[in-house]
Amino acid sequence: MADRYQQFTKSPIGRFVVPKLGLPSPTPLRRYTPGQPALDGPALVGAAPNGRLEKTLTSQLADAGIEVRTEAADGTKYGALVFDATGIKDPKDLRELHKFFHPVIRKVGTCGRVVVVGTPPELAGGRERIAQRALEGFTRSVGKELKRGATAQLVYVAEGAEDATESTLRFLLSAKSAFVDGQVIRVGTVPATGKTQVPANWEKPLEGKIALVTGASRGIGAAIAEVLARDGAHVVALDIPAQGGDLSQVANKIGGSALQLDITAADAPEKLATYLTERHGGVDVVVHNAGITRDKTLGNMTEGGWDAVLAVNLNSQLAVNDKLLAGKVLNEGGRIIGVSSIAGIAGNVGQTNYATTKAGVIGMVDDGAARLAEHGGTINAVAPGFIETKMTAAVPVVIREAGRRLASLAQGGLPVDVAETIAWYANPASAAVNGNVVRVCGQALIGA
Numbered sequence: 001m002a003d004r005y006q007q008f009t010k011s012p013i014g015r016f017v018v019p020k021l022g023l024p025s026p027t028p029l030r031r032y033t034p035g036q037p038a039l040d041g042p043a044l045v046g047a048a049p050n051g052r053l054e055k056t057l058t059s060q061l062a063d064a065g066i067e068v069r070t071e072a073a074d075g076t077k078y079g080a081l082v083f084d085a086t087g088i089k090d091p092k093d094l095r096e097l098h099k100f101f102h103p104v105i106r107k108v109g110t111c112g113r114v115v116v117v118g119t120p121p122e123l124a125g126g127r128e129r130i131a132q133r134a135l136e137g138f139t140r141s142v143g144k145e146l147k148r149g150a151t152a153q154l155v156y157v158a159e160g161a162e163d164a165t166e167s168t169l170r171f172l173l174s175a176k177s178a179f180v181d182g183q184v185i186r187v188g189t190v191p192a193t194g195k196t197q198v199p200a201n202w203e204k205p206l207e208g209k210i211a212l213v214t215g216a217s218r219g220i221g222a223a224i225a226e227v228l229a230r231d232g233a234h235v236v237a238l239d240i241p242a243q244g245g246d247l248s249q250v251a252n253k254i255g256g257s258a259l260q261l262d263i264t265a266a267d268a269p270e271k272l273a274t275y276l277t278e279r280h281g282g283v284d285v286v287v288h289n290a291g292i293t294r295d296k297t298l299g300n301m302t303e304g305g306w307d308a309v310l311a312v313n314l315n316s317q318l319a320v321n322d323k324l325l326a327g328k329v330l331n332e333g334g335r336i337i338g339v340s341s342i343a344g345i346a347g348n349v350g351q352t353n354y355a356t357t358k359a360g361v362i363g364m365v366d367d368g369a370a371r372l373a374e375h376g377g378t379i380n381a382v383a384p385g386f387i388e389t390k391m392t393a394a395v396p397v398v399i400r401e402a403g404r405r406l407a408s409l410a411q412g413g414l415p416v417d418v419a420e421t422i423a424w425y426a427n428p429a430s431a432a433v434n435g436n437v438v439r440v441c442g443q444a445l446i447g448a
């Protein structure tokens, strides 16, 4: 659905009225197109003394075709500011943040990026733990201060995982992360047995891989199927038989396969395992996107409304995971990706059933990370905020406007924004990204 307010702010009258009234003026976000330069402008890289990542970051940025600067220059607009904060071992060292960012923060260009890299606090001790935890407050505040579509993220990198950060850095700096803002990401905190494989072609990292996407006939699921296919995967697009027509269209468009199956059926895990094994010899990426709502306040909610949502959004996913893992249908190094929601983080009126399942998806990630690592794989989830789909178009206008504007980026995201985040998890170079739940919400205030 068109964001009419955003269109108005760009009209001649809107450009006059909006700043006068102090209304939000959402910047059209830069989104990924193949072959596009990684960044609009150079990246300025800095570090606190004795950081362990500056050199790695610099060479990874250069490999991604980004012009790297290590000294600030007058008059330059930066595509990104990247700061290695791993040298901060004591709260007193936090001054290094001010020292690096203060002179240059106003020089971040439109849709620019700020990335702070630290050590996971839970893996540090004493004062270092305190100082590293403090980075969260800093980065989230920077995200709220940045204007014109720019974003800020914090990446905690475990010692030993330095070389495994490339896919994350590329994702966060690129236009693929357009609607990801104010997030904290952990790399290498779950001991990984899987190998980080640098793709031969970063534009086609999933070449030769099989990906299953549930609920793929429309909305976010269709976008996920398209992006994974763009990245080279053969996509098995799954949806209920009633959606068969739309499902075939999606599958045909991307050269994938359509599988009509109700994921909640008792024999669905068995059927799915047989299908994936017989047709494709297994599966590399499983995206549990299918989801439903049956909104009612708890006092009005029927048992049927509760059970239906629990079945699609959580229990069927657990049953499928168990089957694919036990039968070794999920290939070595496989990826499981859940779709949670900010409702699962913040809770929502009329959504006790839905929010229960979406918080349950986070539990599925927490519980599964170590288990997947044993198989050389990973499990992560996205938690979308307000995404422009049929579902959100049906929301009453006042709530819809609040959902869009009460976020640092002051607009709704697009299905492709969720899909790009999922493609980053699926990338063979993301083997050390395990156990994360990243919100794709434009730094929404809800549940923040």
Ligand SMILES: NC(=O)c1ccc[n+]([C@@H]2O[C@H](COP(=O)([O-])OP(=O)(O)OC[C@H]3O[C@@H](n4cnc5c(N)ncnc54)[C@H](O)[C@@H]3O)[C@@H](O)[C@H]2O)c1
Pocket (backbone or CB within 6 Å): 214, 215, 216, 217, 218, 219, 220, 221, 238, 239, 240, 243, 261, 262, 263, 264, 288, 289, 290, 291, 292, 312, 339, 340, 341, 342, 383, 384, 385, 386, 387, 388, 389, 390, 391, 392
């Ligand atoms: N749209 C948003 O703003 C938003 C926000 C947060 C989370 N999400 C989540 O993103 C996912 C996709 O949302 P959407 O807006 O694209 O929804 P949607 O309703 O457009 O698509 C969901 C798809 O899942 C399919 N599905 C439902 N039950 C199924 C079953 N039993 N077996 C197989 N397929 C089934 C539906 O047929 C449909 O095609 C959902 O998990 C949703 O909860 C969406």
